[in-house]
Amino acid sequence: xxxxxxxxxxxxxxxxxxxxxxxxxxxxxxxxxxxxxxxxxxxxxxxxxxxxxxxxxxxxxxxxxxxxxxxxxxxxxxxxxxxxxxxxxxxxxxxxxxxxxxxxxxxxxxxxxxxxxxxxxxxxxxxxxxxxxxxxxxxx
Numbered sequence: 001x002x003x004x005x006x007x008x009x010x011x012x013x014x015x016x017x018x019x020x021x022x023x024x025x026x027x028x029x030x031x032x033x034x035x036x037x038x039x040x041x042x043x044x045x046x047x048x049x050x051x052x053x054x055x056x057x058x059x060x061x062x063x064x065x066x067x068x069x070x071x072x073x074x075x076x077x078x079x080x081x082x083x084x085x086x087x088x089x090x091x092x093x094x095x096x097x098x099x100x101x102x103x104x105x106x107x108x109x110x111x112x113x114x115x116x117x118x119x120x121x122x123x124x125x126x127x128x129x130x131x132x133x134x135x136x137x138x139x140x
Contacts, residue, residue: 004053006087007060007130009094009122010078012037012070016122018130019053027130029123039077046085059087062094062129092133094125101125 002024009016017030030049035042050056059082064071082089101124105116 003055003057005058005060005130005133006049006053006056007062007126007133008078009062009097009126009129010071010074011122012074014122015042015078016124016126017049018123018126019049020130020134025134027127027134029120029127032120032122037074039081042078043081046081050085057086057088058090060090060092060130060133062097062126063091065093065095090133092129092136094129097125097128097132100128104128 002022004022005020005024007018007020007027009018013034013036015033015035017033018027019030020027033042033045035045061075061079061082063075067075079089098121101121104124105121108114109116
């Protein structure tokens with residue numbers, strides 16, 4: 001059996017979260033982290049996730065193709081913390097994942113007839129980023 005993999009879609013206020021199954025083949029969205037750029041808030045949430053999901057050693061992180069200065073700072077801050085905690089960081093291009101997440105949310109609404117919960121797009125984007133990582137055929 002392989003290990004579970006975390007994935008983050010880093011935003012300046014909200015971080016989308018997804019996790020894989022133990023085989024590293026299926027991605028599931030998890031509740032977002034509302035960090036507002038506060039590293040202590042993110043670290044607390046991350047430590048809770050790692051405690052709840054022991055054995056995670058790898059984290060996939062979405063990288064925007066042309067990040068703004070604030071996004072670059074958020075990405076660097078989060079990445080440094082992940083590395084400091086001994087986690088391997090795997091950057092993946094997140095180009096158009098937010099648009100894909102919006103389309104996916106609309107599809108879910110059409111299929112179920114239930115409005116998609118607001119604020120969950122970031123974690124849907126993280127799920128898409130993690131699925132993109134799987135499609136690259138990279139093994140951990």
